[in-house]
Amino acid sequence: MKHLIAPSVLAANFANLEKDFELVNNSEADWFHVDVMDGVFVPNISFGFPLVKAMKKLAQKPLDVHLMIVQPERYIEQFREAGADVITVHYEACPHLHRVIQQIKETGAKAGVALNPHTPVSALEAVIEEIDLVCLMSVNPGFGGQKFIYHTINKIKKLRELITVRNASTLIEIDGGVGLQNAEKILQAGANVLVAGSSVFKSENPKETISKLKKIGEQTWYA
Numbered sequence: 636m637k638h639l640i641a642p643s644v645l646a647a648n649f650a651n652l653e654k655d656f657e658l659v660n661n662s663e664a665d666w667f668h669v670d671v672m673d674g675v676f677v678p679n680i681s682f683g684f685p686l687v688k689a690m691k692k693l694a695q696k697p698l699d700v701h702l703m704i705v706q707p708e709r710y711i712e713q714f715r716e717a718g719a720d721v722i723t724v725h726y727e728a729c730p731h732l733h734r735v736i737q738q739i740k741e742t743g744a745k746a747g748v749a750l751n752p753h754t755p756v757s758a759l760e761a762v763i764e765e766i767d768l769v770c771l772m773s774v775n776p777g778f779g780g781q782k783f784i785y786h787t788i789n790k791i792k793k794l795r796e797l798i799t800v801r802n803a804s805t806l807i808e809i810d811g812g813v814g815l816q817n818a819e820k821i822l823q824a825g826a827n828v829l830v831a832g833s834s835v836f837k838s839e840n841p842k843e844t845i846s847k848l849k850k851i852g853e854q855t856w857y858a
């Protein structure tokens with residue numbers, strides 16, 4: 636399977652979302668990555684339902700909604716109604732993770748689970764077959780523009796092994812500090828989905844950066 640690119644809207648221009656959404660719509664990107672932060676689970680607040688609904692209207696590609704909130708089970712249905720196609724909750728925020736995964740699937744959305752940098756991949760051994768996507772945080776969640784934590788590469792390899800051994804079809808998404816400088820290494824380790832915020836929207840030509848990220852791994856012929 637060719638890897639997917641999910642530009643993180645957190646790094647977009649909120650005073651002109653329409654422009655940045657159009658850019659992504661017309662690019663080789665696959666999803667919009669949408670970061671919801673509550674100021675409790677993470678030390679930052681981003682946005683809630685009204686904005687996700689507005690984004691849904693602008694987006695011509697699926698919304699990959701990453702919930703960095705406590706008690707996400709209280710809001711799953713509402714995020715689905717707002718337009719989420721993938722709903723990812725944090726392992727660290729869910730004492731009853733198995734139940735929340737079922738709850739997400741019942742809405743018809745794809746179910747994702749995110750792991751903070753300190754949480755080992757083995758935490759998902761009992762539920763891996765139930766999950767459509769695992770989001771490995773490669774920075775501490777809460778802010779865009781942080782440095783990629785290198786240990787994530789080992790976690791990707793371990794997770795790929797677990798998924799293969801179980802014959803599961805779970806996607807591996809990497810979130811935080813991803814850009815052209817490390818994407819190849821991340822993909823080689825076994826990732827399927829690259830979230831990229833700053834490296835896309837702060838680049839000179841975001842559309843071209845998306846295209847370059849998408850093409851990584853394809854054979855290049857030098858003249």
Ligand code: DX5
Pocket residue numbers: 643644645646668670701774775776777778779780781810811812813830831832833834
């Ligand atoms: C961090 C968010 C990320 C963030 C990534 O808490 O989950 O999705 O937007 O931003 P960059 O790509 O700038 O690290």
Ligand code: ZN
Pocket residue numbers: 643668669670701810830
């Ligand atoms: Zn995210």
